[in-house]
Amino acid sequence: MHRGIETGDKVTEGQANRFASAFLLPRSSFIHEFSRARSLNWQAIYDMKLRWKVSAAAIIRRAYDLNIISADQYRTGYIHLSKTGQKKSERYDDKIPAEEPELLQTAMMELEKAFPGAVRRLAYEAGLNDMMFASVSGLQLPPVAHDESDNVIPFAMR
Numbered sequence: 001m002h003r004g005i006e007t008g009d010k011v012t013e014g015q016a017n018r019f020a021s022a023f024l025l026p027r028s029s030f031i032h033e034f035s036r037a038r039s040l041n042w043q044a045i046y047d048m049k050l051r052w053k054v055s056a057a058a059i060i061r062r063a064y065d066l067n068i069i070s071a072d073q074y075r076t077g078y079i080h081l082s083k084t085g086q087k088k089s090e091r092y093d094d095k096i097p098a099e100e101p102e103l104l105q106t107a108m109m110e111l112e113k114a115f116p117g118a119v120r121r122l123a124y125e126a127g128l129n130d131m132m133f134a135s136v137s138g139l140q141l142p143p144v145a146h147d148e149s150d151n152v153i154p155f156a157m158r
Contacts, residue, residue, distance in 0.1 A: 018065065024054050025062045034063050040077050046092055053096050057081055101138050112142050120144065 005012065035044035045056050052059070057078070064074040081087060112119050119142055123133045130141050 017061075021058060021062050021065065025052060025058070027066060030062055031066060031068065034059075034068050036068065040069070040073060040080070042080075049090070050092055050095055056086070056090050104137060105139055108139060108142075117144070 007013070007016075033048060035041040040060070042056075045059050048054075048059050049056050060069070060074060060077040060081075063069045064071070069077070081090070084091075108119050111122075123129075123141055128136065133139070133141050
């Protein structure tokens with residue numbers, strides 16, 4: 001969305017994070033559901049985490065961005081997550097299943113049907129081998145297409 005603007009700095013990263021936050025946690029629904037109290041209600045935050053499938057840190061940030069919690073509550077929330085060892089892996093992360101890509105798989109299948117070998121070429125141009133492609137996409141590269149008239153078999157196919 002930052003067409004023509006160099007990205008990667010704090011300003012554009014902040015804008016991207018706020019956009020994602022607004023997309024994942026819409027303002028009116030979030031305001032209605034977030035528990036308002038003098039101190040953070042961690043059980044309510046974790047309940048929201050499980051329902052909305054976002055991190056507790058994202059919930060705290062969204063509450064701060066919407067002025068539902070103060071800067072002190074925001075800071076206290078992050079200190080709590082840090083002190084309880086939840087900076088990288090939060091409570092209930094294991095209860096939220098990883099999403100499987102759907103659109104990407106369909107797009108790759110259609111591209112491959114229309115232009116056999118195109119998906120492998122795209123991966124190659126991006127510098128991705130089979131294992132790295134699978135790691136970043138969650139998909140397997142299609143097998144190498146062979147031309148029936150071609151009697152040359154690459155060594156990699158054996």
